[in-house]
Amino acid sequence: MSLRRTLGRLALVWVPVLAVAALGGWLMVPGRGSTAAASASPTSSTTAPIPSTTTPGQTTTTAAPPTPLSNGTANHPPASPGVPVNPATAAANIVGANGVTAKVLWQQDCAACHGETGRGTDRAPSLAGVGEAAVDFELTTGRMPKKDSPSKTEPFSPILPEADIKALDRYVTALVAHGGPAIPTVNPLAGDVAKGHELFTEDCAACHNWSGSGGILYNRPVPAITEATPTQLGEALRIGPDVMPKFGPKELSSSQVNAIDAYLEQAKHPYDHGGDPISHLGPFAEGAVVWLVALVGVMFVSRWIGKRG
Amino acid sequence: MTEESDKQRRAGTAVLVCLVGAAVLGCGMAVVYWTTGNIGLEGGLLGACFLLLAVGLVLWAHHLLPEGPFVEEYPDLQSPAAEEASVLATLHRGGVGRRRVLLGSIGAVAVTIGASLLSTIRSFGPSANSLAHTPWRQKRVLVDSDGKPIKMGDLPVGAALSVYPQGFIEAPMVACMLIHLPPHANHPLPGRRAWAPGDYICYSKVCSHAGCPVNLYDRVSMDLECPCHQSTFDVTRGAHPVFGPAAGSLAQLPLSVDPDGTLRSAGDFSEPPGPVFWHWSKGVAGG
């Protein structure tokens, strides 16, 4: 038997082995295990454990920050008697994670590009009036502080520690960003999933996909939003990060935002009742399975049943 | 040939094992169905049952059944000329083929019947035939999908919202994108200067290419994009297509403002919304 023939025979074995291995690989994907767990009542069970970066105190507007944190400023001498306290001065000494004050954080991480006053330089835009929601969104999603890499839209993990972010939120808002949207309170548990689905497919899914897994504009990718926290989602709707349109409070009420987030929380843990979801890539992935698994299987069986020549 | 029969006996055993296995798996499927109803187990067990049955049958065919080569003649498809001639003669029996006028009349009757039956497909269509007019014509208030009217000032600059004519949210071809442009961004087409009061501008959400909802809005480049085929329209210049397979602009909806700030259409779309068709410029479905 010639070498060529032997290799041919081997190839016959390899193709199905690879196909079976590929199928096995899918079945091993960790997400598969969750299908059974999500069964009983998808709404309540999946939306329960949501990490929230929002505390009730943070939701007040930036005009007056009389939260316990800012009490620390009382120990410092006021600028001059008879003159109202500058809120920026008050917020400057809020202490972040490593005992560093907000003002120092600002100077370390932000001022180089946005300018000492935050009014922008040729390297970065002005932050005047962008609102606390924008500051918090940029920091908590890790878009800021930007080191040297080009703008990144994923993942949603912050670069700075949470305490630093809270301090900077307050300081930057008081310094320059006041006047824009405040950090919204988002509570997906109070939202109606079905209503949220309608709103999401009407306003969001064209870019972010029905599952929130992202998409593509003709000139740039659209990030997946399945990792976003409810607060980030609410902030993004209000401020319209990057090229995303803004949604004002009269356009989408806070209960509608709750509904959208309730849907998204549900979409994060889809009820994949039918087996392996093939990464939720839709019909083309299903087509790939047909060609690479089912059709190869049919060919293999036919080859075994029939003869050559 | 004891070796041969040994081989056959072994094959027989293998076939038996496969068939018994298949039967067990089939029973397993029934048990799962009546107990948990887990479709993964059901499909897996039934699938494995069939595969094992297939293996058994192939082993049976390969080892226990006669394998040729058997030979068979291909049929002679073309008949002898004499037979052909006799068939043709039979067709002319009774002089059927000579009565040209009668045959022609039968053809004419058939055509008539066909045409009259075909005309009943008209029943499949609706009674009205306008693709051009939408409820927007009656100067309706713009509402969101919950039916809430939209007022000037509801949308921040850079916002985009799907809007519908009040009372006709689910009607065909009415969905629009209302966009609040930054000041001075709009370059209106001639005659459309008054169509975008307060930089609120409104275009049909039905793509001029294949009719998908155009609702990707890029607030920096101020483009609307279609998620189906990536056609991209420049909102500031009459939604003129700048990329993708669409050849025409999105239809624009003229807006007006009520004294209390409520937005309202000032008339129907600038052109029939959605994909174009043969009588598009006339705005009707058929001649």
Add this chain to the structure above:
Amino acid sequence: MAARPIRKLNAAMDERLGSQHFLKTALDHIFPDNWSFMLGEAAMYCFIILVLTGVWLTFFFDPSDTTVVYQGSYLPLHGESMNSAYQSVVHISMDVRAGLLIRQVHHWAADLFIAVIICHQARIFFTGAFRKPREINWLIGVTLLLLSIFNGFTGYSLPGDLMSGLGLRIGYSIAESIPLLGGWTAYLFFGGQFPSNELTHRLFVLHVFVVPLLIMGLLGLHLALIWRQKHTQFPGTGRTERKLVGSQLWPTYAFRSIALMCAVTGLLFILGGLVQINPIWEYGPYHPYMASSFAQPDWYTGWMEGSLRLFPPWRLHIGGWTVSELFWSGVVIPGGTFLLMYAYPFLERWWTGDHLSHNLLDRPRQRSGRTALGVAVLTAYAVLTVAGGQDVFGYYLNLQQAPLTFGLRGAVIGLPVITGWIAWRVCRDLRGVPVAPTEVPEGPASSGATPSPKPFLPDRAAWQGPHGKREPAVAAATNGGRTPARTGDALTRVASRLGRTLGRGG
């Protein structure tokens, strides 16, 4: 011998029908053994599974566009308005025991059905099995492909979910784009402006009754013609234009065929149970103002979707009339595809002047021109299919849409030329590899008489290339002797190995 009940039944039937002669001939009927001839059968078994699972689903499906508010057991959709059809599909998927299994098997079977048909058709094409006397079966086969794709589309559109709604909307626009009749066609077919309230019911009648009946009838005809004309075979020992070599229908071939049916069923049930397909409860119901990124059709209409995406925006205004850009990409390209498929056997016969009947198949390498053409066309449609998922590929490969679109436009023209050329080179280089003894074709006029010794490839049939350059018949012999070019050499080895693996190596 046979068991008593069988004997009694056979005797009873024979007394009434005189069936013994027919049965004996039928059971002795010979089928060739080549494995690639099983693909068509696999398609038939997919169809049988489609019918059985489809009937099962029909009992639960409600083909109605009535708007309802969902109150069923799947909580995330509670309170959402949807059409009744969608509600019933969610019910099948969530509440009917084994309902989702049957639904998924049905959908996988549909996807596999068309994939297998295309492979079957490719086998027919590359081996020249469509030649006289089997052109009628080619025409029937192309019609079956067309009907299968159409029925796939209607089936995809029935559940009323987000994806199916978008697909229907595009289908409506394509119907609308037909010159002169487009508006009326769309109006009559879809029952008015999109979306009308009659749509689901019409699609349902087509999907479960009209088209399956047509497929069944044509499939029967397809098989009857194979029975009458007998199957083609590759040239080989003892095989001639007059003598078919293979296995008898009973028992060997029947066992093999039933085994194939079981294997196809098994594969589909495993996929249906373990791999999720079209989870409509996750997509949600469709409303005309809704959209999603990465909206795709099922894979077999991907090439049409790709053609819609890649075609340049050409809109014509003729007098007061308009020809939509969609007409070219949505009507002319798919229509032309099927017209050319229908016409191919006749075009090739006109080109080669080969009017003889053939029972022996070509090796693809012997027909370099045809093989190159087939490879090029398949490449073009593969590129179009990729273009149908252009946004998904762009997203995961981190490519921008504009360069991707222009690149794919180039690829759909350029890549077929390259792959076609490679196929042509490989065929020419392989021609030196010995094959089984060639056989003499017979014209109908000489049937029954002593065959005249014509060369296997008649001079005019030695179609060498896509440019109509015809080399003398001796070229084949001299070509075998010369040393192939280096690239050709490597390709030759790969192709020859593949050819041997797939059983084409003789």
